[in-house]
Amino acid sequence: MSEQLAQKWSKCPNCGKHVHVKQWGTFRRCPFCRMPQRLLVSERLDITFDKGSFEALNFELNPVNKLDFPHYTEKIRRAQDKTGIKDAIVGGKAQIKGIDVAVGIMDNQFMVGTLNTEVGRAIRSIMEYAHDQHLPLILFTASGGARMQEGIFSLLQMNTILHTQKLLRDAGNLTINVLTDPTMGGVSASFAFGSDYVFAEDHAQIGFSGKRVIEQATGEQLPDKFQTAEFLLQHGQLDDVVQREQLRDVLYRMLILHGYGDNFEK
Incomplete structure (x- = not known):
């Protein structure tokens, strides 16, 4: 098979069948x-927000090797x-x-979306921008957790983001988190669940440690769907599980219900 032809086909990681790019x-x-399947940032923007409405904030991200971690x-x-971006987040203003x-x-294409000093600073900047402009905030999470190469500096971002998130909620700004696959580690343990509404895409993996690690630590066999969005919804940890085909409409209705915009569409 030629390289050009191979690029048109990929294997579904779930069922194992080969899928043409157009399928x-x-x-x-x-x-x-x-x-x-996991989306690129550009794909997420295309299916969620009005075409051409996204205006990126300039964070001037500059990740550095603070601890001289090898490689x-x-x-x-x-x-x-x-990825064509400086670190594992893109932020700005858009319209729904x-x-x-x-x-x-x-x-998640940038080092599995891990949280580090610069990503933490960017998230706080997005929240501060929402606060200053009196805008609702929609945050899509996709992360393997805190980035180990920055050690304690990564972990510190959890508390600082939580503090800024609380200031935004206290000011009356609507905050919505959409948890996508995967949302794990320090991100799930902190700000991922700290918004007014917490939705998740169907089949997203959400949790702290991996299932195998928990089973080894506890000696217990966990359910097959443990740490899936559907499992978390069943156990009261999410407001809803939303298919991405419906997410744009769901977000719009939430904005209308909270007084943003002029009309409510049934």
Whole structure:
């Protein structure tokens, strides 16, 4: 098979069937098992917000190797070359059916969306921007947790983001988190669940430690769907599980219900 032909086909990680690039569709679902695949930031923007409405904030992100962790600088450069962004988040202002919102999208393609000093600073900046502009905030999480190469500096971001998030809620700004696959570690343990509403995409993996680690630590067999969005909803940890085909409409209705915009569409 030629390289050009191979690029048109990929294997679904869930059912294992080979899928042509055109079969994934706009919402990136396997045509055989309907499992949603992880989205690029550009794809997330396209399916959620009004076309051409996104205006990026300039964070001037500059991740550095504070602890002289071996090969960390090289990993950052490779991730930057792969994704075209400076670190694992993109933020700015966009519109949903004409309603202005502040938005942050964590990028799982950049070192699994891990939280570090610069990503933490960017998230706080997005929240501060929403506060200053009196905008609702929609934050998409996708993270493997805190970035180990920055050690305690990564972990400190959890508390500082939580503090800024609380200030935003106390000011009366609507905050909505959308948990996507995966949302793990320190991100799930802190600000991922700290908004007014917490939604998740179907089949997203959400938790702290991995299932295998928990089973080894506790000696217990966990349910098959443990740490899935559906499992968390069943146990009262989410407000709803929303398919990405419906997410734009759901977010719009939440904005209208909280007084943003002029009309409510049934």
